[in-house]
Amino acid sequence: MNQRRQRPLAIGPLRAFEAVARRLSFSAAAEELHLTQSAISRQIRALEEEIGSTLFLRGTRHVELTSDGASLQTSVVAALERLDGTVRQIRQAKGRRVVNVTSFASFASMWLLPRLPEFQRQHPDIDIRVSALDQVIDLDDSELDLALRYCPPQKMPPSSTRLFGEILTPVVSPWLLREAEAQGTPLRRPADLVNFSLAEEDDQRPSGLFLSWHRWLAEQGLADLQPRRWMFLNFTYQQIQAALSGQALALARLALVGESLERGDLVEPFGEAGRIGSPSAYWLLLSRHGGSRPEVVLFASWVRDQARLTRLALGEEQVDQEDGLG
Incomplete structure (x- = not known):
C-alpha cells in the first residue's frame, strides 16, 4: 500500500477545505483565510491527491461538494472545532x-x-x-x-x-391598568381577562403546558375563557417586553421579573393569589x-x-x- 496514503493529513489543507466547503467558493475561502485563490486551489488539489478522491465538482461559476467531500466535511468541522476550543483554553490559561x-x-x-x-x-x-x-x-x-x-x-x-x-404570576403594565380603568374595563378579578390581550409562549412541547395561560386559567376555574386577543411569542423575554409596553398581560416567571416589579414597571394585578408553581x-x-x-x-x-x-x-x-x- 502507498505509504503516502497512510500518513496523517496536514492541517493547512484541511483549513482550506473547510472554508471552501462552507462557502462553496474558492475566492471567498481565500479572502477569509487571507490567501490567494491559487494557494487555496493548490491546497485542495494536494488534499485530493493525498486522499485519493475528488472532493469538489468545479463549475464555471459554482462549486459543489462530492459525496466524499460531504463525508469529509462532517469530520473536519468537528475536529477543527475541538482543536480551536483547546487552543483557546490554552491561550486563556496563559492570559486573562x-x-x-x-x-x-x-x-x-x-x-x-x-x-x-x-x-x-x-x-x-x-x-x-x-x-x-x-x-x-x-x-x-x-x-x-x-x-x-x-x-x-x-x-x-x-x-x-x-x-x-419556579413561580408563575400574571404581570401587566400599571399604565395599561389605569387606561383600562378609565375605559370602564377594570382588571380586578381573573374573569376580567376577557377584556385584555394575553401574551402566550409559542411552545408546543409538553413542558410548555406548565408555563401557559391555559393552565393558569384552568386553575382559576376559567378553562373556557377566551381573552380579547392572543399574542403568541417565541421567548419569555418577548412576552415580558409585550407586558412592559402595554400590549398584553404576560404570565411571568417571578424570578425573572423581580426587579421590574420592585421598580413598579410591572405589577401583579391579582397579587400573591395569582401565583402558581411549576415542577x-x-x-x-x-x-x-x-x-x-x-x-x-x-x-x-x-x-x-x-x-x-x-x-x-x-x-x-x-x-x-x-x-x-x-
Whole structure:
C-alpha cells in the first residue's frame, strides 16, 4: 500500500477545505483565510491527491461538494472545532481568566446579565463568556465550564445545585391598568381577562403546558375563557417586553421579573393569589474540567449567592448553597 496514503493529513489543507466547503467558493475561502485563490486551489488539489478522491465538482461559476467531500466535511468541522476550543483554553490559561457559561436565552437576559456587573466589579480580572442557547449542550463535549439550566429535578444529575424554583404570576403594565380603568374595563378579578390581550409562549412541547395561560386559567376555574386577543411569542423575554409596553398581560416567571416589579414597571394585578408553581426549577451544573479551575469555582459560588437572594425574594425556605438534588 502507498505509504503516502497512510500518513496523517496536514492541517493547512484541511483549513482550506473547510472554508471552501462552507462557502462553496474558492475566492471567498481565500479572502477569509487571507490567501490567494491559487494557494487555496493548490491546497485542495494536494488534499485530493493525498486522499485519493475528488472532493469538489468545479463549475464555471459554482462549486459543489462530492459525496466524499460531504463525508469529509462532517469530520473536519468537528475536529477543527475541538482543536480551536483547546487552543483557546490554552491561550486563556496563559492570559486573562475566562469562565464559559451556557444558559437559555431568557434566563441569561433577564436574570444573569443584570447581575453580572457586580461580579465584574468584584473580579475585574475574570472575563465571562455567555452562550445563550435554548438547546441543552453536553458540557463534556465542549469548552464550556458551567451550565445554568431549567428543567424538572429528574433530568439533572446528582452533582447539580438547585438554585431556586419556579413561580408563575400574571404581570401587566400599571399604565395599561389605569387606561383600562378609565375605559370602564377594570382588571380586578381573573374573569376580567376577557377584556385584555394575553401574551402566550409559542411552545408546543409538553413542558410548555406548565408555563401557559391555559393552565393558569384552568386553575382559576376559567378553562373556557377566551381573552380579547392572543399574542403568541417565541421567548419569555418577548412576552415580558409585550407586558412592559402595554400590549398584553404576560404570565411571568417571578424570578425573572423581580426587579421590574420592585421598580413598579410591572405589577401583579391579582397579587400573591395569582401565583402558581411549576415542577421545574433552575439549576447550576459544573463541567468536570470547569470544577478544577479556581475562577470557575469562584463564579459558581457567586451564582449560588445570587440565587439565595432570589430564593428569599420568592419566599422559598432557605436552602444551603451546597445542596444538590438530595
